[in-house]
Amino acid sequence: MLLVSFTSTGIAEYRENIEWLRSLTEAKRVAQESGKPMLIFVTSAGCRYCAQMKQTTLGDPGLVEEVNETFVPAYLDAGQNADVVRSLGIQAFPTTLLATPDGKVREMVRGYVGVDALRKRMRDLRGN
Secondary structure (H helix, E strand, O other): OOOOEEOOOEHHHEEEOOOEEEEEHHHHHHHHHOOOOOOEEEEEOOOOHHHHHHHHHOOOHHHHOOOOOOHHHEEEEEEOOOHHHHHHHOOOOOOEEEEEEEOOOEEEEEEEOOOOHHHHHHHHHHHH
């Protein structure tokens, strides 16, 4: 299933991937302004389970749609964001953080997470 949205010009845009922000600072700003919670995916180069999760869980069309519509998604590479990753206490990869719009981490999930488990956690955070 492809996601379709219409721009102001009326031309359809297809969104097959999560629209990741690559800065945690930017994600926090957008979350505060929009009132949406954050989904923060922390990965590391050469991480087999990170690659698997990107292809399966984070590539699932239904999950992609739900994340893009109801969360502010942030993607952090541990090598490029070492200080941030360290400050969050992350030592295993992948790690998925679910945070409120004001930046409070409500859940830190270490390791691979399947589609259904991640969707449940996302909905629990949103209260539905």
